[in-house]
Amino acid sequence: MRFSILAASLTLVCLAACSVNPVTGKSEFVLISQSDEIKMGEQAYVPAQQSQGGVHDVDPELTRYVRDVGARLAQQAAQPLPYEFVVLNNSVPNAWAMPGGKIAINRGLLTELSSEAELAAVLGHEIVHADARHSAKQQTSGIFSQVLVVVAAVATSDSDYGNLAVGSASAASQLLNATYGRGAELESDKYGMQYMSKAGYDTSGAISLQETFVRLSEGRKSDWVSGLFASHPPSQERVDANRATAATLPPGGKLGVDSYRLALQQTMDTKAAYDAYDEGRKALSENKPDEALTLANEALDSFPDEANFHALRGDVRLMEKNYEWAATNYTRAIDRRDDFFYYHLQRGLANNELGKTNDAVTDLERSIELLPTAPAYLALGDIAGQRGETTEAIKYFKVVTSLRCDADSSANLVVSVQNKTGLAIRGVEVAISYAEAGQQRVVRRSIAGQIAPGKVASVNTRLGPYTSGSCPVEVVAARIVDP
16 A cells, blocks of 8 residues: 655744843854744644633633732743743643743643742743743754644543644644753753742742642652643652752742632532543543433532533533533533634534534544644545545645555655755654554654755655554654754
């Protein structure tokens, strides 16, 4: 079997320059201009929010509170970046910063903090990641944006939505999943505490925060391991470093235990409902629809205004092939939150099964406006094919290709990489992940020679043989290994 893939372009705007870290004052080699870094964050911010559960909009007072704390800290930063702060509807404890100051914190992390000073420590840390241009330095070290996601499975939890994304949205997912080195983490802790102190916060909050993280990491709580610990690994070294930093800063300041408890009151009051929902999603992923439905109903009885709870009920109905009720449940979710891709995607799939192809196309196209995903493009391609619109179907399938492999078959994968930088590059390596004989394999192929600005180069590799069934192939990433 032979197939070709039209790969998404790699983007890395390179300006060979030695720049000064605006936070530390040290000279550093960075290949990305600040204007391009800000633009990158602006383009990736909304897709990243969509891929991580969407905005937590049922508690607007909490969002205002987080934004106020973030703005107070951002005023202490070295650069006047266009900072933004958002609370995401995700139970995984995590926070992240996009290039250019686009920052998010998950509902699941907020429920684990105990004071406004601890919140300031989290946000101050993320502000320094943006202020010190850690993402730009990381990309300069050789990491490109993601090339292409070829297939993706339906998500089973809020943190899995990024697996569905294709094209520029998949690059956004890779940006937010980036991990920083030990030096960048310590730097963000140190200068984040300085920002805290200047903003009037008690820096002991940064110490207690890291002490809590170390305890939780030793207990290996799975949600923490998949969330904050994956991108910001805690350590006793960080606790000790924070103590040393606090000793150099003025004592006292706002701890804000009562103000934090007041701001989190509604979110804490509904936490049990979200816990039931999370257990319901887990049950559904384990093919236990009855248990999932019971938990969805429990969550809805406690808090009927949360759209995700209605969507979980829809997912159960979709698994049971009760498409009418599934569509009804997704409609109820959309009535409560119209700007989250997942509800439109799922209702589109349900409507397609019901033969309501016009409604399905409307829903699927709306979902793509919010977050381009593989399932949406595949469904639109199928509908176009059924209508005899071959050209339109091919257009959709070029965005994302799904393969079915016969026993003992092989495939020749052709990946094209376009250099959209202003410099000639060499040493590009492509990593390809695929299933073989029931196991996940990763192969790496190098593109020979240099790629001139604006030019395209390709690499071929034969995959397989496969034993049976589907053979999902994913072009994981491309990077410069010899700049």
